[in-house]
Amino acid sequence: MSLYRAELRRLAKRRFTRWMTAAGLLILAAVVVGIFATNHKIDATAMARAERQAEQDYQQQVRYSEQERTACEQAKAGGTAEEGRYPEDCSVISPPPREAFEARWYLPPTFDFRKQFGDSLTIFAAILALVGFVVGASFVGAEWNTGGMMNLLLWRPKRLTVLLTKLAALLTGAFAVALPTALLWLGGFWLAGTYRGNTEKMTSGVWQSFALTGLRGIVLVLVMATAGFALASLGRHTAMALGGSIGAVVVGQAGLGILLQMAGVKFAAAWLLPTYLAAWMRQKVTLENWQACQATYTGECKPEILDITWQHSSILMAVGVAVFLGAALWTMRRRDIA
Numbered sequence: 001m002s003l004y005r006a007e008l009r010r011l012a013k014r015r016f017t018r019w020m021t022a023a024g025l026l027i028l029a030a031v032v033v034g035i036f037a038t039n040h041k042i043d044a045t046a047m048a049r050a051e052r053q054a055e056q057d058y059q060q061q062v063r064y065s066e067q068e069r070t071a072c073e074q075a076k077a078g079g080t081a082e083e084g085r086y087p088e089d090c091s092v093i094s095p096p097p098r099e100a101f102e103a104r105w106y107l108p109p110t111f112d113f114r115k116q117f118g119d120s121l122t123i124f125a126a127i128l129a130l131v132g133f134v135v136g137a138s139f140v141g142a143e144w145n146t147g148g149m150m151n152l153l154l155w156r157p158k159r160l161t162v163l164l165t166k167l168a169a170l171l172t173g174a175f176a177v178a179l180p181t182a183l184l185w186l187g188g189f190w191l192a193g194t195y196r197g198n199t200e201k202m203t204s205g206v207w208q209s210f211a212l213t214g215l216r217g218i219v220l221v222l223v224m225a226t227a228g229f230a231l232a233s234l235g236r237h238t239a240m241a242l243g244g245s246i247g248a249v250v251v252g253q254a255g256l257g258i259l260l261q262m263a264g265v266k267f268a269a270a271w272l273l274p275t276y277l278a279a280w281m282r283q284k285v286t287l288e289n290w291q292a293c294q295a296t297y298t299g300e301c302k303p304e305i306l307d308i309t310w311q312h313s314s315i316l317m318a319v320g321v322a323v324f325l326g327a328a329l330w331t332m333r334r335r336d337i338a
Contacts, residue, residue, distance in 0.1 A: 003156055007169035016138050021177060024131035028181065031123060032188035039111040039196040050106035058101045065095040113193030114201050117186075118213055122281045124185050125217030132174045132225035139170055141232035159332050167229055167325075174225045178218045186214070216280055216310065223317050230324035234331055266291070267306045280313035 011017055040046065072090035087093065143149040143166075156162055193199040260268035267287045269275045279285040288303040 003162065003165045004169060007166050008172060011139060011169050011173045014139070014142075016142075017135050017173075020131055020135050020138075024127050025181065027127055028124060028185065029188075031120075032185070032192065035111060035120075035189065036192045036196055038109060039192060040108040041196055042107055042110045042198075046107060047103065050103040053106040054101040054103045057106075058095070058098055061101075062095045065093055069093040111189075111192045111197030113189060113197060113199045114206055117189050117193070117210060118282075120185070120189055121210070121213045121217050122278070124182065124214075125220045125281055126277075128178055128181065128217070128221045129224040132178075132221045133228035135174070136170050136225035136228035137232040139232075140166055140229050141236070144233070144236035160329055163233065163329065163332050167226065170225055170229055171222050174221055175218065178221045182214050182218060186210075213281060213283075220277070220280060220317075223321055226321055227324055230321075230328040233328040234324070264291075266304075270306060270308060275308055276313040276316050279308040280310050280317070282310075284309050 069090050072086040072093060075086060076090060140149075140163075149162075190199065257268065257272055260271060265271070266289050269287050275285055275287070285308045287306045287308065289306070290301075290303045
């Protein structure tokens, strides 16, 4: 039996893998159900209801303005007006214009597939990336912790081959989960748009943009799974990856963010990992520095800007994977395993 098939079987049979994957899929399903339940189809009935509500609010403001103007005139005539309570001329008390009460403000939330589905892909990628990181760390960390890695190396003494085969099995499993889940995610939101919103103005360019965003999301899942795998292999324990990641996020990123803000560093968010993850999924994140106001010929103040693109993020992720995985392979080859 090949080592690759054995590792795929081991990955699929692990209870932690199954439960963690199921938990991630349930969270994703809950998001889709929540979107479907909280949005509504805008039809002629909903529009008429919104128009009535807008008219009712307008009439209420008209009555309130008339009452206030009458009270003002009475207070002025009786000399009982409180200072600052009413204007000098009571006739200026008037209701806002009817145009200020737009029916669209009274419509229930509706799901616009073209405008909102792209943002949902970030949620999809974030949840599966977290699952991939934890499963990847547990997959190899448990082998080190239980002594399974040492026993396997007695049967197959090629260390780097063993570690890379385990990684290949992990990435295959992650891809096998992420791809069909992405298609189900698309189908769920398409149904939400069809029955609880609209799917208008879907062009080939929009579909291509969604496809590329989804592909970047799957790549992010694979990268995070590799990072968890490499960190756990470095520390020979799952806790090394989980503890290290928590420390990096809570202490490193949060602390660094506070320090940079206190120091007044320009574009402080450019030094934080979440900025690059957001740029990877959204193609670009624009940072603004209002301290360097650039006045235009019209007198308008425009901030200095810095664009973080998905290309910057790809370089960062490639370097991160190379460093972590390279260190894991180097220590696997050099250290004493007993």
